[in-house]
Amino acid sequence: MSSKSPTEAVPVQLRGVTKRYGSETAVAPLDLTVEAGSFVSFLGPSGSGKTTTLKMISGFERPDEGAVLFGARDITSLPPEQRGVGVVFQNYSLFPHMSVARNIEFPLRMRGVDRSIRARKVREALELVELPHVAHRRPHELSGGQQQRIAIARALVFDPALLLMDEPLGALDRRLRESMQLEIKALHERLDVTIIYVTHDQEEALAMSDQIVVFNQGRVEQVGTPQAVYGRPRTLFVADFLGESFSVSGQVADGVFAADAPVALRLDVDAGVGNGPARAIWRSGSVTASPPAGDGSWAPMPTTVVASAFAGDRLKLKLRVGSGTEGIVSMGADWPAPPPGDALDVYVDRKRAVVVGAGEGAEA
Numbered sequence: 380m381s382s383k384s385p386t387e388a389v390p391v392q393l394r395g396v397t398k399r400y401g402s403e404t405a406v407a408p409l410d411l412t413v414e415a416g417s418f419v420s421f422l423g424p425s426g427s428g429k430t431t432t433l434k435m436i437s438g439f440e441r442p443d444e445g446a447v448l449f450g451a452r453d454i455t456s457l458p459p460e461q462r463g464v465g466v467v468f469q470n471y472s473l474f475p476h477m478s479v480a481r482n483i484e485f486p487l488r489m490r491g492v493d494r495s496i497r498a499r500k501v502r503e504a505l506e507l508v509e510l511p512h513v514a515h516r517r518p519h520e521l522s523g524g525q526q527q528r529i530a531i532a533r534a535l536v537f538d539p540a541l542l543l544m545d546e547p548l549g550a551l552d553r554r555l556r557e558s559m560q561l562e563i564k565a566l567h568e569r570l571d572v573t574i575i576y577v578t579h580d581q582e583e584a585l586a587m588s589d590q591i592v593v594f595n596q597g598r599v600e601q602v603g604t605p606q607a608v609y610g611r612p613r614t615l616f617v618a619d620f621l622g623e624s625f626s627v628s629g630q631v632a633d634g635v636f637a638a639d640a641p642v643a644l645r646l647d648v649d650a651g652v653g654n655g656p657a658r659a660i661w662r663s664g665s666v667t668a669s670p671p672a673g674d675g676s677w678a679p680m681p682t683t684v685v686a687s688a689f690a691g692d693r694l695k696l697k698l699r700v701g702s703g704t705e706g707i708v709s710m711g712a713d714w715p716a717p718p719p720g721d722a723l724d725v726y727v728d729r730k731r732a733v734v735v736g737a738g739e740g741a742e743a
């Protein structure tokens with residue numbers, strides 16, 4: 380297949396986009412810019428507005444307020460079939476009574492593409508997903524992973540400038556999901572297409588994306604690179620949703636975070652964290668039971684073990700600090716798992732603490 384599509388990847392912009400169902404606001408006024416050719420994931424818990432936002436981009440839902448732009452073009456009131464957008468859903472949604480080739484050909488027929496061109500395009504799309512030998516089968520004669528590759532071929536066959544995928548791997552088992560993640564990423568590198576990819580699996584979002592948009596209750600909590608949203612979460616919600624984290628409560632006053640008793644810890648904080656209740660957060664790599672000798676940035680933290688589990692190359696520990704905060708961290712598995720109730724002194728890396736205001740997103 381000619382690798383670059385004739386249409387150029389399109390940038391997407393949402394301006395104050397809002398969607399209500401009855402009295403419920405599914406998507407609050409939302410602003411977002413997706414760069415042309417990038418791979419952007421919408422990540423968030425169930426019901427946070429990911430699918431609704433995607434549908435407003437594909438045209439299957441109309442926003443109550445706000446505008447959707449492709450480049451400079453306002454397409455808010457354009458019907459889905461005129462947006463040039465490929466869509467892949469979780470449940471494949473192939474037509475069961477049609478052969479694989481017919482399924483892939485379908486969007487081309489809808490667009491009145493000439494028959495000889497259709498045949499070539501179908502062949503190329505099948506080669507793109509490495510399944511040229513299944514053209515004449517029916518969907519039920521394919522495995523789940525193969526069906527999903529055909530659904531992707533069908534979404535790409537008309538060279539869309541934008542590909543939207545809504546939990547496309549959700550129905551697949553873990554191994555297949557991981558290999559398909561790599562395939563989709565490789566496809567994105569070969570094609571000139573913008574991809575918006577919905578998932579509630581944080582590892583998937585971290586592994587695949589240029590940018591991650593973290594959704595919470597119809598709002599965007601944070602937008603950033605995987606490194607930024609993981610390593611510099613702006614709220615406790617983002618920290619918790621993106622993986623294991625451990626935190627202590629405290630107070631910020633004049634640029635210094637002081638942990639609540641019994642923890643004796645003070646940290647300088649970034650400008651931007653206001654005075655008041657706050658939390659200091661650490662990722663697994665910044666919490667250890669045995670800090671490197673001679674490195675002064677590690678501070679002791681007395682904890683109580685709530686639960687522990689063996690996870691192959693590491694131990695997963697749920698730890699409590701003082702009477703309140705609990706967090707989960709992983710550490711090297713070369714020592715026995717401490718039983719629940721044991722006191723455990725861990726060390727946290729001062730340099731890698733992230734301090735966030737306690738109010739923000741904490742209730743979710």
Ligand SMILES: Nc1ncnc2c1ncn2[C@@H]1O[C@H](COP(=O)(O)OP(=O)(O)OP(=O)(O)O)[C@@H](O)[C@H]1O
Pocket residue numbers: 400404405423424425426427428429430431432579
């Ligand atoms: N057609 C609809 N009618 C009424 N409410 C809806 C409709 N579609 C979505 N909602 C509501 O809007 C909110 C956002 O739903 P949405 O499907 O966008 O969530 P999501 O982030 O995609 O969740 P999931 O991860 O479960 O797919 C939810 O509270 C949902 O119940």
Ligand SMILES: [Mg+2]
Pocket residue numbers: 429430431
């Ligand atoms: Mg959804």
